[in-house]
Amino acid sequence: NADQPDGVSRGSVAFVVLFVVGSIYILGGFLYNRVLNTSSRLRGFEQLPNYRFWRGIYMGGKWVVTRAANGAYYLADVASGRRGTIRIDDAEYNFRNELFHSDNEDQEILPIRQRT
Numbered sequence: 001n002a003d004q005p006d007g008v009s010r011g012s013v014a015f016v017v018l019f020v021v022g023s024i025y026i027l028g029g030f031l032y033n034r035v036l037n038t039s040s041r042l043r044g045f046e047q048l049p050n051y052r053f054w055r056g057i058y059m060g061g062k063w064v065v066t067r068a069a070n071g072a073y074y075l076a077d078v079a080s081g082r083r084g085t086i087r088i089d090d091a092e093y094n095f096r097n098e099l100f101h102s103d104n105e106d107q108e109i110l111p112i113r114q115r116t
Helices: 010-036 051-080 090-100
Strands: none
């Protein structure tokens, strides 16, 4: 077909190169930390190369997403007229009300009958 170019696209080549380089980076760093760097006694995910750096990137991204989601929820509450108030579902409200705000606790207790 005249519309389709011959050969492999640049994006495919870039993806393969990044995949191979990333695999070598992870596998090489893991093997270095596992075999050659025995004095640090790393275990689990800590054996990955630059674990603290990648964990920091993850935690920073998680923080941004959490704050954005909380902001979106707040804006939705403001737009719907609830103005960002915290809502508690009926079951939880009733449960808390029965536990902490019951005025007739003494009336609800069943009398103890003596055995005959």
